[in-house]
Amino acid sequence: MWRILEWLLVLCTLAGLVAVIGYGMLLFGNQVFAERIYPNISVRGLPIGGMTRAEARTALQRRYADFLAAPVTLSFDGQLWRPAAEDLGLSLAIDEALDTAFALGHQPDWEANLRLAAATWQHGIDLPLHLQFDQRVAQITLRAIAAEIDRAPIDASVELRNNIIIVGTEQWGRQTLIDETIADIAAAVQSLQPQEVPIRTRQLEPRVRDTxxxxxxxxxxxxxxxxxxxxxxxxxxxxxxxxxxxxxxxxxxxxxxxxxxxxxxxxxxxxxxxxxxxxxxxxxxxxxxxxxxxxxxxxxxxxxxxxxxxxxxxxxxxxxxxxxxxxxxxxxxxxxxxxxxxxPPPVNPDNLAALGLSEPVGIGISSFRASAEYRITNILAGARQMDGVLIPPGATFSFNTTLGPVTPERGFVEGLAIVDNRTQKEWGGGLCQVSTTVFRAAFFAGLPISERHAHSFRISWYEELGEPPGLDAAIFTGVHDLRFVNDTGGWLLLTSKVDLRRQQLTMILYGPPSNRRVEYSYRILERTPAPTQPLYIDDPSLPSGVIRQTDTARGGLRVEIYRTVYTNGEVSLRDTIPTTFQPWPNIFVRGTGR
Incomplete structure (x- = not known):
């Protein structure tokens, strides 16, 4: 029995001794680690036991220095960006981890400290190191990088510069996917080791494609x-x-x-x-x-x-x-x-009335009294060609064109005419009576005369009605023409009338009212007496010994006619029509034939 009691006493003594030693050790530990972290404590695998707070901070900062300097390398198409942790809004909660580590074994409850110290000694404690990520900062940095990457799409285009076709080909755009890239960064930095993170992008389709x-x-x-x-x-x-x-x-x-x-x-x-x-x-x-x-x-x-x-x-x-x-x-x-x-014909029954032919605007009259039959025949044929002729506004009237071919089929006959400076037979002899009368109609209509030729010598027919000398117009088809311009602004109608009883030819120009009035005067500048010596011309068509008179001698004359045209009371035209009649000898043709 006493033996048992002895052993119990020994055990109690040993227990007390252990308690005293433990308490002593606790007191000693509290004294030794009052400013240090308890042993066997680490942060994310980094032992910091026995270190002061400053030493532990330095150790942690050293360990993660590379990470904090460039936590990620952002890459795109061969380009690299290495933003610092602060540029991405990344930071390590080192102070938070050190606070937790330092709190272990430094609580007011010494029993709890004892239990924790024992557990730490036996098993150790590895504390986490939290990573803080402010994505708003990361978005700012990524937007700056996106400005280098992004590009707007370019539409296909086509334009015409002069005759050159300019074709602009489509170009796809590119847009940085900031939120998706931030999500990849968030996943990559969890390792707290520098990582490469490809920047995410998407293509932007042009609105107008090449196709x-x-x-x-x-x-x-x-x-x-x-x-x-x-x-x-x-x-x-x-x-x-x-x-x-x-x-x-x-x-x-x-x-x-x-x-x-x-x-x-x-x-x-x-x-x-x-x-x-x-x-x-x-x-x-x-x-x-x-x-x-x-x-x-x-x-x-x-x-x-x-x-x-x-x-x-x-x-x-x-x-x-x-x-x-x-x-x-x-x-x-x-x-x-x-x-x-x-x-369709330019003038037809549908538009004839629109021509406005309403009154005479110019009248020409001449006498062919005592003319030979051939002459009257040609005057009638020529007058027919002038009758009913329309003259468009602005047109130039040509007597020869209007007259047309002078042929038997059109009613013309041979007659005497001035040819080669003497009177001889020619188809259409007497047509100058018609051209003279047309000339007078245009003259008194106040129309500009663009071509007019005087006769070689003075002809009495053209002064029968008291006209002054020089109011005539000679024509010779293909050579001499009579031309005048219709400057009235309206249509003109030329008509003819042959009065065989009175032996007078009348040409009338009808048109819209022209409000024109014509005044004229004349002056004889010179008179020349007729040559006294006759002129003989050999004619092989006549038998030898035959002599025939073709022309009668007459004096020469130089005269000017002065015309003034008034339109609405104002002078619109003044012109002078000069004429020189050559002195004309007696002319005889002398036969030289067999």
Whole structure:
């Protein structure tokens, strides 16, 4: 029994001794680690036991210095960015970890400290190191990097500069995916080791693609593939003319307009200006135009009517030509034969009244008293050719053109005329009576006379009615003409009347009211006596020994006629018509034939 008690006493003593030693050690530990971290404590695997707070901070900072200097390397397409932790809003909660580590074993409750110290000694404690991530800072840094990476998409484009097609190809854009990249950074930095993080991006599609404009480019290249050649025959081009429309001209007709296609895709429409093509055709149509013949018109006591219809003309068939031109612009054949169509006579029953022929504007009268039969015949034939003739506004009237061929088929006969400075037979002898009378109608209408020729010698017929000398007009077909201009601004109608009883010829010009008045005077500048010596001319067509007188001697005269034309009371024209009548000898033809 005593043995048991002894052993119990020994055990109690030993227990007390252990307690005393433990308490002593606790007291010693509290004293030794009062400013230090208890042993066997680490932060994220880094032992910091026995270190002061400052030493532990330095150790942790040293360990993660590389990480904090460049926690991630951001990469894109061979480019690298190494932002510091602070540029990404990253920071390590070192003080938080040290606070936790230092709190172990330094609590006011010594029993709890004892238990914790024992557990730490036996098992050790590894504390976490928290990483703080302020993504707002990371977004600022990534936006700056995105400015180097991002690019806006460029739409495909097409434009026409002069005749050059400028094609801009599409370029895809690029956008940095900031939120997705931040998520990758957040995952990568959890290791607290420097990592490479690819920057995430996405492609931005252009609104207008190359394929959207491909049809437009193809169409433009076809339109501008070469010049357009136009060929036509008629009018000013009796043997045919050829015109070129160069590519530079074609380009001016082309307009581009943005629109949306039926499938919703953007498109550019090519429009060819048809009005511009019509304008380019206008001078060509003018060159090819063949005016129809004017009708012959009866005055009909102030109610004009068509006696002989005019003849159709020919002109460019504009609508058909436009169709062919557009076909050529979109085809390979660039040469066009211009189509022609028949044109109605320029004056017809539908528009005759619109000519405004309402009153006489000029009257010419001459006498052919005691004329030979041949002369009267030719005066009648010539007057017929002048009767019912329309003269368009601005046109120049030509007596010879209006008269036409002087042939038997048209009622003309041979008669005496001044040819080669003597009177001899000629087809149409006496037609100067008609030209003189037409001249007087134009003279008294106040029209500008653009061509007029005096007779070689003074002729009594043209002064029968008291007219002054010099109010005549000689013609010789193919050589001398009578021409005047219709400057009234309206149409004129020339009519003729032959009074066989009184042996007078009258020419009247009808038209709209011209408000013109003509005054004239004349002055004889010089008189020359007739030659006293006769002139003999050999004529092999007459038998030898035959002598025939063809001309009677008469004196010469130089005279000027002065005309003043008033329009609405104001002088609109002053002109002088000079005439020189040569002195004329007695002329005989002498036969030299067998």
């Amino acid at each position: 959207d404009l491909a049809p437009t480019v193809t169409e433009l290249r076809l339109l501008l593939s070469g010049p357009i050649w136009l060929e036509g025959r008629g009018g000013q081009c009796p043997n045919g003319c050829r015109w070129e429309w160069p590519v530079t001209q074609i380009a001016t007709w082309i307009k581009l307009r943005n629109l949306t296609a039926v499938d919703g895709r953007p498109a550019v429409a090519v429009m060819v200006d048809q009005t511009a093509i019509r304008a380019a055709l206008t001078p060509i149509a003018t060159a090819l135009r063949e005016e129809g013949g004017l009708p012959r018109v009866d005055w009909n006591n102030g109610n004009p009517r068509i006696r002989t219809p005019g003849t159709p003309g020919r002109g460019l068939a504009v609508e058909e030509a436009l169709a062919r031109i557009n076909g050529a612009l979109y085809g390979n054949e660039r040469t066009i034969l211009l189509p022609m169509r028949e044109l």
